[in-house]
Amino acid sequence: KEEKVEIKVEEKKVEEKKVEAKKVEIKVEEKKAEVKVEEKKAEVKVETKKVEEKKAEVKVEAKKVEEKKAEIKVEKKKVEAKKEEKIEIKVEEEKKVAAKKEEKIEIKIEAEPEEPKTKEQPAAQKGLEAPSIEIIRDKNGSRRGSFLDDRRPSLLMGDDKRRPSIDVRRPSIQDMDEKINLPCTPLRAIGEEGKPATIVDFQESYSAVEDQTGYISVQVEGNPAPTWKFFKNITELVDGGRYKHHTDGESNTITLCIRKVKPNDEGKYRVVVSNAHGEDSAEMQLYVSDSSGMDFRAMLKKRKYAKWGNQEKDPDWGDLKEVEKPKPQLKKVERKSDTFSKPLVDITCKEGKEKKVVFEANFTKPNAKAKWMLRKDEIFTGSKYKFKNEGDHYTCTVMNPKVEDSGKYTLEIAGVQCMAYLTVEEADPVYKFTKNLKKTEKGFLTHDCHLECAVDNSLAPISWWKGETKLENSDKYVIGKELSGAVNLIIKNCVAEDADQYTCKIEKQTDKTETKLKILEYNYKFTKVLKSQSLFVKDTVTLACELDHVLGQVEWFKGDVKIVESDKVQIIKDGRKHKLVLQDVAKTDSGMYRCVSNADKTEAEISVKRPNKFMKKLKDATGDETQKCVLEVQVQDEEADIQFFLGDQEITKSDRIDIVSPGDGTHKLVYNRLELTDAGEITCVCGPLESKCTLKVNKKETKPKFEVPPKVESPAKESKVLEVPFSTGESRQSKVTVKVFKDGKPVSPEEVDIVVENDKLVLNFKSTEFKDSGEFRIVLENAAGAEEH
Numbered sequence: 001k002e003e004k005v006e007i008k009v010e011e012k013k014v015e016e017k018k019v020e021a022k023k024v025e026i027k028v029e030e031k032k033a034e035v036k037v038e039e040k041k042a043e044v045k046v047e048t049k050k051v052e053e054k055k056a057e058v059k060v061e062a063k064k065v066e067e068k069k070a071e072i073k074v075e076k077k078k079v080e081a082k083k084e085e086k087i088e089i090k091v092e093e094e095k096k097v098a099a100k101k102e103e104k105i106e107i108k109i110e111a112e113p114e115e116p117k118t119k120e121q122p123a124a125q126k127g128l129e130a131p132s133i134e135i136i137r138d139k140n141g142s143r144r145g146s147f148l149d150d151r152r153p154s155l156l157m158g159d160d161k162r163r164p165s166i167d168v169r170r171p172s173i174q175d176m177d178e179k180i181n182l183p184c185t186p187l188r189a190i191g192e193e194g195k196p197a198t199i200v201d202f203q204e205s206y207s208a209v210e211d212q213t214g215y216i217s218v219q220v221e222g223n224p225a226p227t228w229k230f231f232k233n234i235t236e237l238v239d240g241g242r243y244k245h246h247t248d249g250e251s252n253t254i255t256l257c258i259r260k261v262k263p264n265d266e267g268k269y270r271v272v273v274s275n276a277h278g279e280d281s282a283e284m285q286l287y288v289s290d291s292s293g294m295d296f297r298a299m300l301k302k303r304k305y306a307k308w309g310n311q312e313k314d315p316d317w318g319d320l321k322e323v324e325k326p327k328p329q330l331k332k333v334e335r336k337s338d339t340f341s342k343p344l345v346d347i348t349c350k351e352g353k354e355k356k357v358v359f360e361a362n363f364t365k366p367n368a369k370a371k372w373m374l375r376k377d378e379i380f381t382g383s384k385y386k387f388k389n390e391g392d393h394y395t396c397t398v399m400n401p402k403v404e405d406s407g408k409y410t411l412e413i414a415g416v417q418c419m420a421y422l423t424v425e426e427a428d429p430v431y432k433f434t435k436n437l438k439k440t441e442k443g444f445l446t447h448d449c450h451l452e453c454a455v456d457n458s459l460a461p462i463s464w465w466k467g468e469t470k471l472e473n474s475d476k477y478v479i480g481k482e483l484s485g486a487v488n489l490i491i492k493n494c495v496a497e498d499a500d501q502y503t504c505k506i507e508k509q510t511d512k513t514e515t516k517l518k519i520l521e522y523n524y525k526f527t528k529v530l531k532s533q534s535l536f537v538k539d540t541v542t543l544a545c546e547l548d549h550v551l552g553q554v555e556w557f558k559g560d561v562k563i564v565e566s567d568k569v570q571i572i573k574d575g576r577k578h579k580l581v582l583q584d585v586a587k588t589d590s591g592m593y594r595c596v597s598n599a600d601k602t603e604a605e606i607s608v609k610r611p612n613k614f615m616k617k618l619k620d621a622t623g624d625e626t627q628k629c630v631l632e633v634q635v636q637d638e639e640a641d642i643q644f645f646l647g648d649q650e651i652t653k654s655d656r657i658d659i660v661s662p663g664d665g666t667h668k669l670v671y672n673r674l675e676l677t678d679a680g681e682i683t684c685v686c687g688p689l690e691s692k693c694t695l696k697v698n699k700k701e702t703k704p705k706f707e708v709p710p711k712v713e714s715p716a717k718e719s720k721v722l723e724v725p726f727s728t729g730e731s732r733q734s735k736v737t738v739k740v741f742k743d744g745k746p747v748s749p750e751e752v753d754i755v756v757e758n759d760k761l762v763l764n765f766k767s768t769e770f771k772d773s774g775e776f777r778i779v780l781e782n783a784a785g786a787e788e789h
Contacts, residue, residue, distance in 0.1 A: 180213050180257040185249035187225040196278025197226030199271070205285040208265070212291070214258040216284060218271050219251065226273040230256045233268065235346055241425065242348075263288050264346065264408060264421035337416075338365040341392070344411060344420035351402050352427035359396040359420060363413050366392040373410040398422065431460035431506050434485065437515035443498065444522035446551055449491040453504050453513050456485060461507040464489045466500050494519050523599035524552035527576075530595060530604035534641050536611055536687045537587060543580040545595050545602050554578050557594040582606075609687070612637040615665060618684055618693035623674045625700035631669040633684045633691055638665045645683040704780035704787050724778065725760040739779040747776075 201219035208214030220226050230237040230245070237256065239245040244257040254273070258265055266288040272281040342362035349357055363370075370389060372379050379385050384405075386397040394413070398405055401424045410419040435454035443449035455462065464471040464479055471477045471489070478490040491498055496519050503514040528546035535541050547554070556563040556571060563580065565571050570581040582589055587608050594603040616634035623629035635642065644651040644659065651669065653659055658670040671678060679697040683690055708724055738754050740747040755762040779788040 179215065179246050179248075179255055180244055180259070182246070184245075184247045187220065187247050187252055187254070188249050189223040189225045190221040190252060191223045193223055194277050195221065195223040197222035197273040197275040197280055198278075199273055199280045199282045202271075202282050202284060205287060207287045207289060208258070208261040209289055210263065210291050211260055214261040214265065214286060214288070215255055216258075216269055216271070216286060217253050217255040218273075218282060219253045220273050220280075221252065222273070222275045222277070224275050226275045226279075228254050228271060228273045231270040231272070232265075232346065261288055262423070264423065338363065338368075338414055339416060340364075340411075340413075340418045343418045344409065346421045346423070348423040348425070349401055350425045350427060354401060355399070357398050357401050357422065359398075359409055359411070359422075361394050361411055361418055362392050363394060363416075364392065365414060368413045370394050371412040372396050373412065374405075375407045428508060429457070429459070431455050431457050431509065432511055433504075433506075433513050436513040437502070437504060440516045440518065441502075443491065443494045443517055443519045445494055445496070445519060447494055447522055447549075449494050449498070449517065449519075450488060451491070451502055451504075451515060451517070452486060452488040454485045455487060455506065458483050458485050460485075462487050463505050463507055465503040465505065491517075521598070522549065522551070524549055524554075524597040525600045526595075526597065526602045529602035530593065532605040532607070534607040534609060534687075535585060536609050538584055539608075539688060541582045541585055541589075541606060543582075543593055543595070543604060543606075545578055547576050547578065547597060550575050552576070552597055555596050556580050557596065558591055563593075609637060609640065612640045612686055612689060614684075614686070614689060614691050617691040618682060620694045620696075622696040622698065623671065623678075624698045625674055625676055627674055627700075629671040629674050629678075629695070629697075631671075631682060631693065631695070632666065633668075634664075634666045635686050635689070636665060637686075638663060640665075640686050642667050642684055642686040644669050645685065646678070646680050651682075708778060723760055723762050737781050739781075741777040741779070743775055 198221045199218050200221050202217070206214070206216050216230070220228070228245070230243075237243045242259040244259070246255040246257055247253070248255070254271070256269070256271070266286055268283055269286055270281060270283045272279060274280075340361055340363055342360070344359050344361045347357050347359065367389060370387065372385070372387060381387050384399055386399065388395045388397070394411060396409065396411070401422065403424050403426055406422055406424045408419055408421050410417055412418075432455065433453060434456050435452075437451060437453045441449070441451060458481060462481065464477070471479065473479050476492055478492065480488045480490070487504060489502065489504070499517055499519040501514060502517055503512055505512040524547045526545055527548050528544070530543050530545050533541055533543075545554075563569060563571070568583050570579075570583075572579040572581065578595060580593065580595070585606075585608050590606055590608045592603055592605050594601055613636050614633065615636055616632065618631055618633050621629060621631060631644075633642070651657060651659075656671065656673050656675075658668075658672065660668040660670060662668075667684070669682070669684075674697050676697050676699065679695055681692060682695050683692045738756055740752060740754060752765055777788060781787075
């Protein structure tokens with residue numbers, strides 16, 4: 001709620017005794033004060049008692065004014081000098097009515113050196129009149145009505161027309177931070193048909209943090225939907241590079257997104273929107289703050305004042321004497337100072353793309369001495385910079401601009417400076433192919449085709465083309481790229497129409513590699529063939545083979561007759577494996593079976609025989625390593641084939657193992673030289689019949705190993721028994737012989753009894769004498785070798 005309080009105080013000065021008939025007119029200017037009082041809980045009620053208390057306070061203040069007048073009488077010098085004195089009297093309004101706000105009443109005392117005139121004091125001179133308080137409430141109850149129709153026109157804002165007609169809150173910084181990564185949605189046509197483009201909402205100032213993303217957003221209306229342009233000074237900011245234009249159709253806003261804001265991005269920006277029926281524009285300020293601190297400049301709002309209106313009511317000036325008009329004086333003509341008629345303009349370029357950039361400016365003083373500076377350092381003509389001056393036109397050419405050349409360039413002429421910023425963006429990286437596509441590639445019908453090449457960097461932007469058509473990831477085409485730089489294209493389920501010219505290109509470069517793709521029918525080859533088998537009546541037989549690819553299809557034949565599935569016959573496909581299963585076979589199922597692909601075939605013979613049984617089964621056997629061992633079995637059917645297995649592994653013929661079949665149904669498994677790995681469970685399989693035994697292989701014997709004490713002592717004329725243990729491995733296969741020598745000569749049995757037991761040698765010296773002393777040598781020997789100590 002708003003209240004308008006108008007207080008008028010008129011006072012006439014009492015005649016001074018010492019000054020004869022001097023008239024002093026005191027005029028109190030009207031002062032319009034707008035006091036806004038907001039009360040949330042209840043409306044302000046002005047009661048009669050409060051008004052009376054207010055009048056009493058004004059009377060007290062009037063006495064203070066009279067005392068002040070007495071002080072003015074003493075200061076005569078100021079009155080004679082015709083000076084004005086302003087006395088500010090602060091009237092404190094009551095807390096509930098004026099929310100503790102103070103009003104200032106200015107009283108101007110003007111002393112005119114006119115002839116003294118006598119004027120009677122009016123009857124109202126008894127005291128000050130009570131100030132009138134007028135409270136006007138806004139009819140619509142809105143705070144926007146604080147500026148009423150009779151307010152000073154200078155307080156009217158020039159942009160009152162800009163009010164959002166769409167009920168959408170102004171986006172916060174958090175809402176705008178991700179806007180640069182969001183997809184754009186087209187603007188909507190708002191308003192009646194033919195409505196001109198209008199900016200309905202924007203901020204006068206925006207703030208951004210250095211090296212982060214800055215945003216400038218406006219809300220627009222118009223039918224048809226308007227188009228837009230952003231400018232910084234006179235430079236248009238097109239969409240691309242560090243700038244992105246984002247549109248949001250929901251709120252009908254246009255946002256300028258500036259990536260990696262720099263200090264030189266600070267300044268005035270202008271947006272122009274237009275359609276076929278009209279255009280509108282708005283200016284705003286962007287402040288760039290350092291990332292380490294906060295910048296409050298964007299919070300300071302600059303008020304736009306309109307011109308003073310002519311409808312202002314003329315105040316009551318009273319009886320004033322006309323003042324002598326001052327004589328006209330000659331106006332001093334000041335010489336217009338030199339300035340830049342055409343300032344420098346900011347330049348943005350990319351390293352390696354531009355050979356040179358030129359700063360241009362026009363100065364009102366031609367052929368003046370110019371000084372160019374980069375940042376704060378003066379620069380001079382050389383291989384990097386070229387300066388030129390033609391009349392009032394001044395140029396600075398920067399050759400081969402690089403990132404380090406970015407910064408503020410300043411032109412100073414006759415003490416006047418003009419500056420602009422050069423922004424050099426990093427050069428686009430250059431990529432190349434390290435592995436090209438083959439000149440021709442082959443693909444196969446119904447198969448996936450792989451095309452592969454490689455680039456020197458996995459960040460390289462690549463694209464695949466089929467003829468003149470660009471390919472995208474889909475169910476048909478899969479585009480992949482690895483960290484190693486390998487690039488591949490997979491064409492799914494090839495058809496004849498996929499044959500074409502395929503090209504891999506590096507975007508924004510001319511480098512490319514291409515290949516000619518041919519689509520052929522795949523020739524399926526067998527990697528595992530069928531094997532012939534013999535079996536007995538009512539057995540089940542499985543014929544198996546394998547192709548080189550899982551997509552291959554085969555057909556089965558017996559002789560020239562194609563085999564189809566039935567209760568007795570099963571055709572199975574498991575990946576690359578293909579099987580034919582015949583159950584409960586009969587004698588008539590014997591024959592040649594064939595499996596055929598589109599480019600290959602394999603065949604095997606099936607032999608069905610009558611039932612059989614073992615006449616002689618396998619028996620457990622024990623053999624010695626390196627020795628010969630024979631296992632024998634006999635079956636009733638002399639034509640029956642048998643197989644020997646060690647565990648689950650089939651035993652086949654080799655230079656060490658023979659399988660002998662004399663022809664009477666007897667089959668022998670002959671080990672010419674046993675090894676320890678031959679030990680285990682041996683199984684003989686004859687069709688459905690099985691016979692098992694266990695083969696044990698002893699480790700071969702070694703030469704005797706033993707040790708004797710280095711010294712043996714015995715009393716004379718007594719018997720002495722010496723036991724020497726020895727070992728020949730896990731088994732003893734040959735006889736161990738002993739020889740004893742004393743001082744190199746054999747010892748006779750009369751002197752020493754020598755006994756060889758299972759694992760030790762016993763030497764019995766019958767009656768020791770001094771002559772028996774000496775060095776003895778013992779030699780143990782068997783078929784594996786001899787050992788002596």
